[in-house]
Amino acid sequence: MVTHFYLEIKVVCEKDAVKITWRIRPDLVPYAARLFLGSCMASRLKVLPSGDGEAHFNYAFTECKFKKLMKGNKLIYQNQLSYRPEAKTKPAAFVYPVECVYKRPEGWVPPFLNPASGVSEGHGGLVFHMALLNELLTGIAKTNIIPLGSFMPIWAAVEQKSHQPLMLLMEECVAATTPEIKTGTQLYPIIGNKGCLLESVNGNSVFLPRYHSSALILYLQSFKFGLGKEVYIHCKLVAWDPDALDESKKTCHYVKENESWQLLEDPFQSSLCSCCSSNCKTRSKRGVEWESHSLSQTTVLGPIIIVDQSDPRANTLVEAAIESEVK
Template sequence: MVTHLYLGVILLAGFTTTVANADIEVVCAEDSVRVTWRINQELVPHASRLFLGNCMVSQLKVLPNGEGEAQFNYQFSDCKFKKLMKGKNLIYQNELSYRPQPKSKPAAFVHPIECVSKRPDGWVPPFLNPGSGMSEGYSGLVFHMALLNEQLTGVAESNIIPLGSFMPIWAAVEQKSHQPLLLLMEECVAATTAELQPGSHVYPIISNKGCLLESRRGNSMFLRRYHSSAIILYLQSFKFGLGEEVHIHCRLVAWDPEVLDEDKKACHYVKENESWELLDDPFQSSLCGCCESTCKSRSKREVGWETYGLSHTFVLGPLIMVDWSDWKAANRPGRSVTAADSQEPLVLN
């Protein structure tokens, strides 16, 4: 499937070289893009300063009137395209730019490029990999849990989280030959230890059978699912255990997607509406009403499902929350990296 987008771009005045009324045509294919940028006579000699991401012009055609057409023909795997996932769509983003000065200087012109395509049936993120070291088998099912990068395209490269920023926590269960499953986070707490003891000091994140407390206190939320068997908790970092090693303990439940009740749900608080919302069916958000009190099961099938062990406790960590001043100091040029703040892959227990 190919889509066409034709844009007229008008730049603000003030640049030495004007690119006003530039015409940009973007043709998106399944795994590639073709961008044609019509440029004026003044810019033609400087076509080597035009970029798509970090890619140069593929072909320059000089027109009879002296103007030019700069073409970029590249795969989405080139030019540092960002690959995002939103609902049932895959989104590829980049920037078209004109840089008359060295790369350290700001670009004179920047225009966003975006291609949207439908997510193929059965598609799952590439980090859903049983051999990636973030999986655990339990009662015939394989559970996954990991901290993702900001683009939600893979596992995070660092376990250091600036205070107030978001840490996407992804969990999934492999269905294999099992009937369709809905993955839920029944309970999650943060602790400064990898093992919970009776006297452990914990910070509740999700409780009351699937109520995301951090959405009430802060800006955390559940992201829209790409598949019923996976869930992403978009968790805003918090002050608990600041500067220490923090472990996220979550009880995951694989459940019947046709049966939701007050005991089996995923609810977050929407501040704009001042109400709790059910992730999987906002029209049934009344099931989240108990998040302000106590949620009790109404399902008669729970005993049968729990008997077959469709729940599992996962521990993600260590994560280290730091304030912005510490974050800047830790990343200043020339600073040596110590064992305490190295960016090694997360240890998943």
Template sequence: MVSHLYLGVVILAIFASTVTYADIDVVCEKDSVKIKWKISAELVPFAARLFLGSCMVSHLNVLPTGEGEAQFDYTFAECKFKKLIKGKHIKYQNELTYRPQAKTKPASFVYPIECVQKRPETWIPPFLNPGSGVSAGRGGLVIHMSLLNEQLTGVAETNVIPLGSFMPIWAAVEQKSHQPLLLLMEQCVAASTPELQPGSQVYPIINNKGCLLESKRGNSMFLPRYHSSAIILYLQSFKFNLGEEIDHCYVLLRCTFTVSWLYGILRFSMRARKPAIM
């Protein structure tokens, strides 16, 4: 087995020695290059190991003498050409190589290819070329709002709240395929009527874009978030004076939400009817 290994190395060395800089003809055109590479008869069976950058031979002609003519015909956008702009010229650079071994091994033969063109007078560097674009989309956001149970593990089974106890009010916006969303309570009032009228009696809970007034009058608070798209208002039930003696009343909570993400802000209004014993 060792003798076969040495034999392989000798064969590769012989083939590598037959490759020379002679007989390589390069024709540079406006957007492409044409190369003719005359190779010895020993290299003809190994023409697949000839490369222009990352491109293989375009066409191989076997001459009557047994020699070969490897042709490369590619544009500068192919074969991993390097584009360099220097002064008033544009250079396209690459390498013509012979690789008898895998591409991970160094090439046995390297011939530099360079095509130089005069830079157009109207050429502008990319970083000075102004650009603009418009991105548009259409979709909807779904916001949920519910009263949670005392353990905050699910929706409350009853919406009768004793005076002084807490009402965990949960709200969340569905993420779906949106970028990470942030849900905020911007305003929240309590009312005794489904629709707010000029003469409706309201009780402000949150105003001034998120200021929780009930945290000043009582023990209400926002609980720590488990996700930016959800919020829990831990609201202590309060006495809603309607000017008459009743055992209990229905209170409607009307809230305005702000949903923000990287590209803008959307505002939504929601209301939830929650009875509380006053």
């Protein structure tokens, strides 16, 4: 139960829906039609003997424009209650956040595991995917215009089909202003040294927790390289034995709080990342045996256009992108 200066709100999160009771003062009862949960009006209004009112909102998460997010092992639904005494074009007089948090369902796989868009390439019976996701991580991004400093989630996966369980690794990634890398092409390193996220040292880039060993999300902070131009992300994707990680096959990012490199899959094995600050070359015996069975694919994602929003020319790029989406 949460108390505010003129109301009382109770939120009950159910399996696939939410029930909210919003108690309002008598003078607000005639304006109950101006109370909203996201895009939805109250399901029912009850006037109490005291003259107070109770606005009830009983809606499924598929209604009212709830936002669905995945963060680590959590499934989160977000929305907000609002009181709008004026037209919706005017700011709300009151806003109250609503959030329901659940444990991520076992075996949950995002709906874009087999995307209709993005980059898909087959090799040796395996199909590799790479795509730019939207900011909520719920599907493929609808625009390739990225504001400088914001994050661009890059998803990569390998379809396992009849293969034994595989781990998807991003062994190396660089940015370039061309879809092909040739001699003399200027490159911006993102991942190097056999799976070390170099951009996590100077910036805030990070690997997100895996939902499955065969997929990986690189939460990459946009950079100044190629600013305002078309940028292409070139990545070497590797399908690997999950039980044969070593210094040459790993997923590592730098954790500033600890000032150390951390292994995504198991922080207790972060010693595999110790070479990220030097040169990673060694390989275990099992790794050498598995090397002949591993498969890799260099995949290119783009074009992505990073814009500085303080630059007036950025508006032209954004407007052009919106116009192309409408068409």
